[in-house]
Amino acid sequence: MEQVIANGLYLGAQYALIALGLTLIFALMNVLNFAHGQMYVLGGFITYTVYGQLGLPFVVALLASGITLAVIGALMEKFLFRTVIRRSHREESTMLLAAATAFFFDAVILLLFGEKQRGVPKIVKGVFNDVGIIMPYDRIVVGALAIVFIAAFVLYMQYSRVGRAMRALAQDRVAAQLMGVRVDRYSMIGFAMGAMLAGIVGGLLVTITGVNSGIGGPISIKAFLMVMIGGAGVVGGAIAGGFILGMMESVGLTVLREYGDVTYLVIFAALMVFLSVRPNGLMGKPWG
Amino acid sequence: MINRRSTLKSMALGAVSTLAIAAVGISYAQAENKELKIGFVGVTSGPAAAWGTSNVRSMQTRAAWINETGGVKIGNDTYNINIVTFDDQKDPKRAIAGMEKMAQEGVHYVVGPNVDDGAAAVRPVAEANGIIYFPYAFPKALYQKPASNAVLGMIANYQSGPAIYKYLKENKGVKKIAFVAANESDPLSQRDSGVEAAKALGLEVVAQNDTYQNDTRDFTPVLTPIVALKPDLLVLSGVAPANAPLLIRAARELGYEGLISTETAQDAKVLEEGAGEYANGFISVGGASTPEIASDAMKEFVARYTKMFGEYNDESNTKVYALEYIIETLKANPAAINDVAEFKKTMDTFTAPNPFLKGDAKLSYVGTTSFGQKRQLSVPMVVNEYKDGAFQTLFVGSVD
Numbered sequence: 111m112e113q114v115i116a117n118g119l120y121l122g123a124q125y126a127l128i129a130l131g132l133t134l135i136f137a138l139m140n141v142l143n144f145a146h147g148q149m150y151v152l153g154g155f156i157t158y159t160v161y162g163q164l165g166l167p168f169v170v171a172l173l174a175s176g177i178t179l180a181v182i183g184a185l186m187e188k189f190l191f192r193t194v195i196r197r198s199h200r201e202e203s204t205m206l207l208a209a210a211t212a213f214f215f216d217a218v219i220l221l222l223f224g225e226k227q228r229g230v231p232k233i234v235k236g237v238f239n240d241v242g243i244i245m246p247y248d249r250i251v252v253g254a255l256a257i258v259f260i261a262a263f264v265l266y267m268q269y270s271r272v273g274r275a276m277r278a279l280a281q282d283r284v285a286a287q288l289m290g291v292r293v294d295r296y297s298m299i300g301f302a303m304g305a306m307l308a309g310i311v312g313g314l315l316v317t318i319t320g321v322n323s324g325i326g327g328p329i330s331i332k333a334f335l336m337v338m339i340g341g342a343g344v345v346g347g348a349i350a351g352g353f354i355l356g357m358m359e360s361v362g363l364t365v366l367r368e369y370g371d372v373t374y375l376v377i378f379a380a381l382m383v384f385l386s387v388r389p390n391g392l393m394g395k396p397w398g
Numbered sequence: 399m400i401n402r403r404s405t406l407k408s409m410a411l412g413a414v415s416t417l418a419i420a421a422v423g424i425s426y427a428q429a430e431n432k433e434l435k436i437g438f439v440g441v442t443s444g445p446a447a448a449w450g451t452s453n454v455r456s457m458q459t460r461a462a463w464i465n466e467t468g469g470v471k472i473g474n475d476t477y478n479i480n481i482v483t484f485d486d487q488k489d490p491k492r493a494i495a496g497m498e499k500m501a502q503e504g505v506h507y508v509v510g511p512n513v514d515d516g517a518a519a520v521r522p523v524a525e526a527n528g529i530i531y532f533p534y535a536f537p538k539a540l541y542q543k544p545a546s547n548a549v550l551g552m553i554a555n556y557q558s559g560p561a562i563y564k565y566l567k568e569n570k571g572v573k574k575i576a577f578v579a580a581n582e583s584d585p586l587s588q589r590d591s592g593v594e595a596a597k598a599l600g601l602e603v604v605a606q607n608d609t610y611q612n613d614t615r616d617f618t619p620v621l622t623p624i625v626a627l628k629p630d631l632l633v634l635s636g637v638a639p640a641n642a643p644l645l646i647r648a649a650r651e652l653g654y655e656g657l658i659s660t661e662t663a664q665d666a667k668v669l670e671e672g673a674g675e676y677a678n679g680f681i682s683v684g685g686a687s688t689p690e691i692a693s694d695a696m697k698e699f700v701a702r703y704t705k706m707f708g709e710y711n712d713e714s715n716t717k718v719y720a721l722e723y724i725i726e727t728l729k730a731n732p733a734a735i736n737d738v739a740e741f742k743k744t745m746d747t748f749t750a751p752n753p754f755l756k757g758d759a760k761l762s763y764v765g766t767t768s769f770g771q772k773r774q775l776s777v778p779m780v781v782n783e784y785k786d787g788a789f790q791t792l793f794v795g796s797v798d
Contacts, residue, residue, distance in 0.1 A: 113622055114619070114622070117618050117619045117622065118619075120616075120618075121616060121619070124616075162671070216443065216444075217443075220443060220447060224451075224708070224709065225442070225447040225448045225451040225452075225711075226448055226639070226640075226665065226667070226668050226709070226711065227448070227639060227640035227641075227643065227644075227668045227671075227672055228668075228671055228672075229643060229668075229671035229672035229673075230671070231674070232674070237651055237653075239653070244651070244652050244653060246651045249618075315615070318616070319615040319616055319644055320640075320643065320644065320671065320672045322448075322640045323447060324443070324444045324446065324447050324640070325613060325615065325640075327444070328611075328613030329613075329615075359619060360619040363610075363619040363620050363622075363623075364619065364622060364623050367607065367608050367623050368607055369607065370581070370607050370609050371581035371609035371610065371611065374611060
């Protein structure tokens with residue numbers, strides 16, 4: 111059982127970090143970023159290239175992933191989403207745009223990095239094996255880093271000037287604008303941060319699970335699942351959703367293994383029942 | 399009067415004329431050869447892109463090689479090979495659309511699809527439009543009568559699995575075996591036939607219901623209960639090349655010390671990057687590129703593929719064969735170029751030298767034992783063991 115809990119906590123930490131960027135963008139702009147998984151993949155491939163191929167330190171690779179995705183996110187917001195939000199009277203337009211960017215990224219990543227699964231050398235070797243728990247040290251490091259990033263993000267959003275402005279935007283866009291918050295600027299920063307988080311988690315996890323050009327879509331779906339559990343647009347909800355999903359997966363795969371692949375069937379069924387009771391998820395409303 | 403302007407004008411006209419004459423010359427030279435269209439319908443995007451991409455790139459590499467060396471002579475005509483491709487995105491509906499496109503383009507020979515449901519879905523279209531197709535899918539119904547247009551492009555797991563388990567039982571003392579498969583039709587059917595084969599050999603099956611979503615990234619929770627059962631052999635049924643290193647790494651990190659095998663083709667570079675030394679000893683089924691058996695032609699194919707696409711894919715060791723079989727069979731019976739009935743007749747007696755293997759190996763159609771008719775390419779059943787970044791041949795088998 112100790113192993114099952116440890117697996118669940120580790121999965122939860124990485125899932126929570128994946129969901130954070132998605133929920134941030136949704137909170138600020140009401141945009142469901144279908145390309146979130148593809149951004150994760152791109153971050154993974156950048157770390158693969160910088161760390162795995164060029165042999166530069168892992169930290170440099172992680173920075174490269176984060177910065178590149180932040181720039182891409184900022185450009186996407188400025189030239190794509192801002193324009194569509196301004197001109198379109200229908201909310202679906204941003205969803206279509208997000209889906210189109212997801213397909214675009216899929217194709218570009220396949221062209222640039224090929225069809226193969228890629229991996230990098232382990233950042234820490236060895237396996238922890240005590241008190242009934244087996245956990246490779248690199249997972250422990252990545253899990254700890256994920257928790258540090260989550261904590262840093264929450265603190266930044268809570269106490270920094272930029273964070274306050276973005277929270278104001280998430281609460282009430284018009285009121286924030288009337289109070290002097292520069293909506294365009296902070297929307298762009300928020301989108302860039304969301305994309306950067308996707309890039310960083312992609313870079314972190316390439317050391318554990320590798321990366322390939324086809325996993326963007328499934329990653330996005332899992333991230334949506336976590337956001338729905340926690341409540342769309344709520345940072346605490348995304349974190350809770352990540353840990354809940356991680357734990358459900360770990361427990362389900364152990365307890366239900368004799369019945370075949372029913373774990374996700376059970377998770378989806380539970381989610382349907384849960385959403386019918388709490389349609390806004392656990393935390394239910396934009397943060398404030 | 400000759401001035402600078404008129405000189406420049408004359409030079410420009412001269413250059414254009416020269417280019418035009420050269421272009422006409424080139425197109426005339428190309429026009430000497432007829433065009434033979436060979437189709438590909440398979441998955442080249444999404445999570446399973448590696449399967450189809452290695453297929454289509456093998457075909458494109460071989461076709462470019464043939465075209466560069468003057469084309470292929472079939473009967474009295476010489477043909478350049480034109481590969482017509484369609485990405486079915488692993489969706490049976492799109493596979494049908496792809497096969498219809500091939501029919502519209504007058505293509506009679508198609509490589510693919512890569513998965514069971516796609517291969518089953520295109521059958522009516524292929525049979526109605528006189529198309530022979532070469533799936534990389536294992537359901538026997540595709541190759542048994544009354545079906546007659548599908549030709550299995552590789553060794554099926556129900557052919558290689560028993561051979562591998564028998565070898566490991568006799569040579570490595572395997573007694574307990576566990577299976578894990580993705581929750582998709584191909585891996586599940588491969589798992590079921592693997593379980594059947596293992597039981598027939600008298601092995602104790604300690605796990606056979608464990609499955610995972612194909613998009614799983616972390617396999618530790620999946621493998622934790624299986625490793626606790628301490629099997630001697632862990633079979634990764636129908637595992638995708640992207641998932642194999644992750645499964646191997648997770649199993650080893652959980653302390654699993656037994657053998658790990660699969661019946662699908664894998665890529666050494668992917669294993670090296672994803673699992674490193676944990677992958678040492680991993681057993682899979684390959685084709686013709688291990689140094690012990692690869693001919694000079696195979697080595698040149700690998701070099702050309704690498705030059706064309708930047709990196710070779712070991713899955714192509716098997717996938718190099720389909721186009722070669724099509725061309726060689728057409729050479730044996732030129733009437734088959736537009737008549738698949740002639741092709742089918744030729745399959746029963748066809749034989750030609752295998753250019754990709756050392757020695758006097760032959761290309762021929764097999765499958766009589768498994769399907770009751772010759773509806774399978776005879777490719778070498780090379781069982782490989784991964785060791786430090788490369789595959790080593792464990793043993794070579796064959797199918798009749």
